[in-house]
Amino acid sequence: MAAAKRKKTDSTEARLDALVADLEALQADVKGLAKGARAEAGDRIADALQAAEDRVASAIAAAQDAAAEAVDHAEEWATDNVETLREAVREQPIKAVGIAAGMGLLFAILFLR
DSSP: OHHHHHHHHHHHHHHHHHHHHHHHHHHHHHHHHHHHHHHHSOHHHHHHHHHHHHHHHHHHHHHHHHHHHHHHHHHHHHHHHHHHHHHHHHHOHHHHHHHHHHHHHHHHHHHTO
């Protein structure tokens, strides 16, 4: 149970880390464009590029905050519901094994495509 929670959290964190990395790469590209354009363009273009950089930076910060909050909520929910899940598995172990096998099959089908 803990391994599945950790795997799901790790997968979510990995995707969120990839999103943050993509946004940081975008920010670096915008900065590079801003540097190149500043040498050739007027103040208005430089100001517009600076505004774009600022928006990307704020988007990265918002994405990181949202990701951290989502992970915290998921962990809190999992912690709150672990005991209920344990009781259900103890009361109906065959049903629990069937559900786990079905979910494993579903994930295998989805991820092997």
